[in-house]
Amino acid sequence: MTTAVSVTLLTGFLGAGKTTLLNHYLHHHADSSVVIVENEFGAVGIDGQLLARGDNIRVVEVSNGCVCCSVRGEFTEAMVDLLDRRASGEMPFETLIVEATGLADPGPIIQTFFTEERLRESLRLDAVITLVDCQHIGQQLDEHPVAAAQIAFADRLLLTKTDLCDEAHKEAMLARIHRINNKAPLLAIHHGACPPGEWLNIAAFEMDDRNALTEGYHIISARADAPGRFRPFAATRAEPTPDVIQAHVFDAGTLDLKKIGAFMERCIADHGNDMLRYKGVLAIDGQPQRLVVQGVYKVVGFDYGSAWQESETPHSRLVIIGRYLPVEQLRRAFAETAS
Ligand SMILES: Nc1nc2c(ncn2[C@@H]2O[C@H](COP(=O)(O)OP(=O)(O)OP(=O)(O)O)[C@@H](O)[C@H]2O)c(=O)[nH]1
Known part of the structure; x- marks a missing residue:
């Protein structure tokens, strides 16, 4: 009996920095126990080519449409195929990272991990990690409801591109994000630099008793050895309305x-x-x-x-x-x- 494979679902709107995070990880930490599943919107996979592959990392592409629309089809098949290859000893991986397209609603993807029997038995959804582009998230939330769903589903939020924003914009976006999801810890990261311990194998989906609401966010320095800094959220926040997640x-x-x-x-x-x-x-x-x-x-x-x-x-x-x-x-x- 093999142990369940840990799955990290990486989501976030187009351009939020998912590939940048993965590349940073691949350059600094990757090992052969990790497999990345790339979902591309459209017939030609591009993201997979943008990933820096080494000999010790495998990237599997699911490219026939968006993973959240084809979860019962190609995505499930790809996962089952991977599990078969693992069971036969061909690919002895322990961790899967699924990068969803920027347009994917995480809901249906998460559901497959509960409803598809083979996936339910063999996979353990570790966490939903959502990257948020601090510069553009306001506009994305205004125009694309899926951007709010991606934030709402997050077990952990990674805020990118804060280097391109002034303090006032950053505070406004943080307040907006916090109104959608006031539970997921939020970390500001730069150019994909985020220690793997902050987003991989964090067992967020397995509930424990620590479920406090977040009261601030961490800033992760690009220097791996620098300690993270904690910033409380600004005290004044608008009261959320019922339609806000x-x-x-x-x-x-x-x-x-x-x-x-x-x-x-x-x-x-x-x-x-x-x-x-x-x-x-x-x-x-x-x-x-x-x-x-x-x-x-x-x-x-x-x-x-x-x-x-x-x-x-x-x-x-x-x-x-x-x-x-x-x-x-x-x-x-x-x-x-x-x-
Ligand atoms: N200034 C700045 N740019 C960043 C940061 N993180 C990512 N970028 C840039 O943002 C652009 C988009 O990043 P990607 O990693 O390709 O984003 P993605 O989420 O994979 O995008 P899609 O594949 O479209 O969903 C790239 O040009 C990155 O170099 C950051 O922290 N600061």
Whole structure:
């Protein structure tokens, strides 16, 4: 039995700096246990050619249309083919990096990792990393709804091209990004320089109990050895409106399994289309293990995770990233699932 392959989904609008990040990584850190899956929009793959390949890195291109539109077809096939080659010993990789096209909505791509049986069994979605072009993101958000979805789905946000922006623009863009996703840690990076430990194998999709909302961002220096600097967000931020995608955190103690099951069912039936992403670690009455729930829109999965230690107080936390959600009503209903 082989261990699950860790998958990092790299997303971000056209020109956000995905290829630059990958090239920086390939130049400095790549090893043969990593395979990159490039998705190109259009018949001719270009990004794959822009990547600096060495002998020890493999780049697989999926080029028949956008990965989020063809997830059940070519993308799944490409992933299954890779898994077969791994199983036969031909390609002994441990980590996959999937670079989606700049126009891809991450939602359907993430869903395949839950819904396609072979992928669900063999792959472990490690994190969704979204690159954001600080210079152009305002215009991209105004004109392309998919740019907001890419930010909303992020487990970690990497802000690029801050060197081309003045402080006022940067603060305005940070506030705007934070209104869409106030949960993902945000790091400012320069020309792709970002230590792999900040975006690869970070286990962001596996929920733990640290789910604080972000209160600032880190600035990563181009010099690998320089310590990151932390900047709190500006105190004055506009109140978000219901149509803005936001992360909502629901906390409780031990829950009743039937009640929380009914809550999740109702929540998904009524609001699934507006729940872009949700993850939870729940303490269930009489159950020694954590119940981990995660979903994308109306696709949801439940799994028992690690056991609560004696030193821990079992605690339930659900994070829902969505819009148009009746948050106070959901908060009350969630509290009522307590055992
Ligand atoms: N000034 C500046 N330019 C950057 C930075 N990061 C990336 N770039 C440039 O931005 C351009 C686009 O970067 P790419 O890495 O090709 O962007 P991408 O996200 O792969 O783009 P698509 O393939 O179109 O989706 C390139 O010319 C990069 O050199 C940065 O931090 N500062």
